[in-house]
Amino acid sequence: MQASPALVSSDDLYLFNTGQLFRAYRTFGAHLMEFDGQFGVRFVLWAPNAREVSVVGDFNDWQDSDRSVRLSPLGTTGVWVGFGPGLREGASYKYEIVNADGVRQLKSDPFGFQSELRPNTASVVTSLHHHAWHDRDWMDDKKKNPPYSKPMLIYEVHLGSWRMDAPEQFRNYEQLANELVDYVCSMGYTHIEVLPITEHPFDRSWGYQATGYYAATSRYGPPEGLMKLIDRCHRRGIGVLLDWVCGHFCKDDHGLRLFDGTALYESSDFRRAEKPLWGTLAFDFGKPQVQSFLLSNALFWLDVYHIDGLRVDAVASMIDMNFDKPESMRTLNRYGGTDDVEALHFLRKLNETVFHYYPESLMMAEDSSSYPAVTSPTYLGGLGFNYKWNMGWMNDMLRYMETDPAHRPSRHSLITFSLHYAFSENYVLPLSHDEVVHGKRSLLNKMPGNYNEKFANLRLFYGYWMTHPGKKLLFMGGEFGQFDEWKDYAGLDWSLLQYPLHDSMHRFVKDLNRMYLDTPALWESDHRQIGFEWIDVNNASQCMLSFQRMEQTSESPIITVCNFSRDKYPVYRVGVEKPGNYRLLLNSDRSDYGGSGYETPSLILAQNIPMHGKSHSIEVPVPALSILLWKSESA
Known part of the structure; x- marks a missing residue:
C-alpha cells in the first residue's frame, strides 16, 4: 500500500529529525490500527540511505512478493512508511532493506515491541495495552516522597x-x-x-x-x-x-x-x-x-x-x-x-x-x-x-x-x-x-x-x-x-x-x-555531612574504627565500632557525647549468625570519663572481626 501523509504527522517527522521526539515509539515501529476502513499494521522506519524498504514475515513466507508491505519514503525526511491491511497481532516480521549498492538485508525493527525467542531474531507485532495496572497508590506515593531521605x-x-x-x-x-x-x-x-x-x-x-x-x-x-x-x-x-x-x-x-x-x-x-x-x-x-x-x-x-x-x-x-x-x-x-x-x-x-x-x-x-x-x-x-x-x-x-x-x-x-x-x-x-x-x-x-x-x-x-x-x-x-x-x-x-x-x-x-x-x-542524611561523624578514625594499629550516625529528629546517635583484626578486646573504650544507657542494636559475632558468641552485654551505661574528644565514654568488649552498633537511649 502506498504511503499517506495521514499515517505520520509532519510534526513528528520534524521533531524526530531534530532530536526532540521524546516518545518516538508511538510513531515508529509496527502499530495496530485502522486506516481507510481497514484494520492492519502501520510500519514506520528511519532508513535515509535505503533504496527500497519492504516488510516481510511469516505472512508471506519471508519473501518479497505481492503480499509484502511496501514502504514509501516521506520526502527527504529519511523516514519510510507503509500500511499492511489484514495483518494481526502476533505476526513475525523484518524489514527487507535494499541499500544504495543494491544489496538486500533483513533487519529487525529498531522500535519493535517484542522479538521472537532466540535464536530466531524477527520482530513480532504486539500491542502493549493488554495489562490492567493496579499500582496507582505506588505511583502516586513516590511523587510525594523523594528518595534522598528514605x-x-x-x-x-x-x-x-x-x-x-x-x-x-x-x-x-x-x-x-x-x-x-x-x-x-x-x-x-x-x-x-x-x-x-x-x-x-x-x-x-x-x-x-x-x-x-x-x-x-x-x-x-x-x-x-x-x-x-x-x-x-x-x-x-x-x-x-x-x-x-x-x-x-x-x-x-x-x-x-x-x-x-x-x-x-x-x-x-x-x-x-x-x-x-x-x-x-x-x-x-x-x-x-x-x-x-x-x-x-x-x-x-x-x-x-x-x-x-x-x-x-x-x-x-x-x-x-x-x-x-x-x-x-x-x-x-x-x-x-x-x-x-x-x-x-x-x-x-x-x-x-x-x-x-x-x-x-x-x-x-x-x-x-x-x-x-x-x-x-x-x-x-x-x-x-x-x-x-x-x-x-x-x-x-x-x-x-x-x-x-x-x-x-x-x-x-x-x-x-x-x-x-x-x-x-x-x-x-x-x-x-x-x-x-x-x-x-x-x-x-x-x-x-x-x-x-x-x-x-x-x-x-x-x-x-x-x-x-x-x-x-x-x-x-x-x-x-x-x-x-x-x-x-x-x-x-x-x-x-x-x-x-x-x-x-x-x-x-x-x-x-x-x-x-x-x-x-x-539513611536520613546519607548525602549530608551532618549525618556522620568519626569518633576514632586513626586506630590503624588495632584495625579499629568507630563513628556515629545521627538522626534528623533525635539527639540519640548510633555508635558503630568495627574491629577488622583477629584480636578480641575484652575492654575497649569509645567516646560518646551523651550520658545514660546505650543499647546494643547489632553484634555480627552472635552465635546464631555463625559467630563465636563472645559475651557482649545488651546494655551499657556511659561513664563520666572523657575519650576521643567526648565528655563521656562507654567500655565495651569487642569480638574479633566484628561490628557492633549501639544506640543512645538518653533523652
Missing part, C-alpha cells in the same frame, strides 16, 4: 539465573512475580534492580549487548508478563530499576549495525564507533535521530512498563572518547580534549527529559571516572543524575577486605578515604555482579582466613557497608554467602542454605536489612 536497599538480579531448574529452564516473568517478589519482601529490600532485559541474542552477554531496545526479552515470556512482575512489585512496596545500556550495541546482522547499508546509529568514523574492549559499536550521540531513539526509549520503559528508574551503564566509557582504546584509535574532540562532548550533551539531555516527565524517577550513573558533578543539576553544570555508583569506595573496600588482617594496619586509609568525598555526590554503594565474575571470586571467597573467618569478615564487611553513608546495592547470592562465582548459566546455589554458616549468613543479612530500615540515622 532507605534504599537494592537487590540486583539477573532474572535468568536467580533460580533455574536446569540449563536454560528459566523462570518466566509471572513465576518471578510470585517467587522473587515474595523473597525480596521477606528479606527487607526496597528495590529490585534488573540486569538488562532489552532483547539480546546471546545469553551470556547478560543483556548488555542488545538488539531490541523496545522489546523486553522473550526468554522469560511475553511483555504483559513483565508488566505483571513490575505491578506486583509495586503493590508489595518494591521499586523496580532497569539496567539501561545506551552507550553501545552489538554487531549482529539483524540489529542496528549498518542499518540501511550505512553507519546510521553508529559513527562513520570507525575510531569513534568501535568499542574494541567489548566488540560492540558506540551510538553516535551527535545525530538528532539517535537522540530521539534513545531518549524515547528511556521514557518508554517509564511510560509503558512503569519502571521506577534507570541505572545507566558504562558512563565512563561514554564520556571518554578514548576509553580502553589503543593508541591507533584515539581521537580528540573539537576543543582538542578527550571528553566526548556529544555524549555529555546527550546525558544532560537524557536527565533533563526524564525528570521533566518523571521528576520522581531514579537516574543512576554507573560511572568509574572522576568526572565532577555527576549528580548535580544540569543548570549548575552537572550531568543531572540523582545518584552515582561509588566505585571508588567499592574498589578500596574490596582491596582492604581481601588483605589478611595481619597486614591491614598498613592499608587503613583504604577504609577511611571515602569519607573525604562521600558527600560530593549522591552515592549508591554497590556490591554488584561485576565483582563476582571473570575470576574475581565471590564476595565470601574474597575474604581471607579459614572457613569461619571468611564468614566473620563478610559479616563485618556488610555491617560497615550498611552503616557507611550512601544507599545500598547487593547482587543476588551475596546474602547467603554464595561461595562460587556467579554462574550466569546456572541458578544460584540455594542448596548452600542447608549448611549452618550459610544459613546463619542469610539470617544475619535479613536482620541487618531490617535494622537498616528501622534506623533512620543510617
Whole structure:
C-alpha cells in the first residue's frame, strides 16, 4: 500500500529529525490500527540511505512478493512508511532493506515491541495495552516522597539465573512475580534492580549487548508478563530499576549495525564507533535521530512498563572518547580534549527529559571516572543524575577486605578515604555482579582466613557497608554467602542454605536489612555531612574504627565500632557525647549468625570519663572481626 501523509504527522517527522521526539515509539515501529476502513499494521522506519524498504514475515513466507508491505519514503525526511491491511497481532516480521549498492538485508525493527525467542531474531507485532495496572497508590506515593531521605536497599538480579531448574529452564516473568517478589519482601529490600532485559541474542552477554531496545526479552515470556512482575512489585512496596545500556550495541546482522547499508546509529568514523574492549559499536550521540531513539526509549520503559528508574551503564566509557582504546584509535574532540562532548550533551539531555516527565524517577550513573558533578543539576553544570555508583569506595573496600588482617594496619586509609568525598555526590554503594565474575571470586571467597573467618569478615564487611553513608546495592547470592562465582548459566546455589554458616549468613543479612530500615540515622542524611561523624578514625594499629550516625529528629546517635583484626578486646573504650544507657542494636559475632558468641552485654551505661574528644565514654568488649552498633537511649 502506498504511503499517506495521514499515517505520520509532519510534526513528528520534524521533531524526530531534530532530536526532540521524546516518545518516538508511538510513531515508529509496527502499530495496530485502522486506516481507510481497514484494520492492519502501520510500519514506520528511519532508513535515509535505503533504496527500497519492504516488510516481510511469516505472512508471506519471508519473501518479497505481492503480499509484502511496501514502504514509501516521506520526502527527504529519511523516514519510510507503509500500511499492511489484514495483518494481526502476533505476526513475525523484518524489514527487507535494499541499500544504495543494491544489496538486500533483513533487519529487525529498531522500535519493535517484542522479538521472537532466540535464536530466531524477527520482530513480532504486539500491542502493549493488554495489562490492567493496579499500582496507582505506588505511583502516586513516590511523587510525594523523594528518595534522598528514605532507605534504599537494592537487590540486583539477573532474572535468568536467580533460580533455574536446569540449563536454560528459566523462570518466566509471572513465576518471578510470585517467587522473587515474595523473597525480596521477606528479606527487607526496597528495590529490585534488573540486569538488562532489552532483547539480546546471546545469553551470556547478560543483556548488555542488545538488539531490541523496545522489546523486553522473550526468554522469560511475553511483555504483559513483565508488566505483571513490575505491578506486583509495586503493590508489595518494591521499586523496580532497569539496567539501561545506551552507550553501545552489538554487531549482529539483524540489529542496528549498518542499518540501511550505512553507519546510521553508529559513527562513520570507525575510531569513534568501535568499542574494541567489548566488540560492540558506540551510538553516535551527535545525530538528532539517535537522540530521539534513545531518549524515547528511556521514557518508554517509564511510560509503558512503569519502571521506577534507570541505572545507566558504562558512563565512563561514554564520556571518554578514548576509553580502553589503543593508541591507533584515539581521537580528540573539537576543543582538542578527550571528553566526548556529544555524549555529555546527550546525558544532560537524557536527565533533563526524564525528570521533566518523571521528576520522581531514579537516574543512576554507573560511572568509574572522576568526572565532577555527576549528580548535580544540569543548570549548575552537572550531568543531572540523582545518584552515582561509588566505585571508588567499592574498589578500596574490596582491596582492604581481601588483605589478611595481619597486614591491614598498613592499608587503613583504604577504609577511611571515602569519607573525604562521600558527600560530593549522591552515592549508591554497590556490591554488584561485576565483582563476582571473570575470576574475581565471590564476595565470601574474597575474604581471607579459614572457613569461619571468611564468614566473620563478610559479616563485618556488610555491617560497615550498611552503616557507611550512601544507599545500598547487593547482587543476588551475596546474602547467603554464595561461595562460587556467579554462574550466569546456572541458578544460584540455594542448596548452600542447608549448611549452618550459610544459613546463619542469610539470617544475619535479613536482620541487618531490617535494622537498616528501622534506623533512620543510617539513611536520613546519607548525602549530608551532618549525618556522620568519626569518633576514632586513626586506630590503624588495632584495625579499629568507630563513628556515629545521627538522626534528623533525635539527639540519640548510633555508635558503630568495627574491629577488622583477629584480636578480641575484652575492654575497649569509645567516646560518646551523651550520658545514660546505650543499647546494643547489632553484634555480627552472635552465635546464631555463625559467630563465636563472645559475651557482649545488651546494655551499657556511659561513664563520666572523657575519650576521643567526648565528655563521656562507654567500655565495651569487642569480638574479633566484628561490628557492633549501639544506640543512645538518653533523652
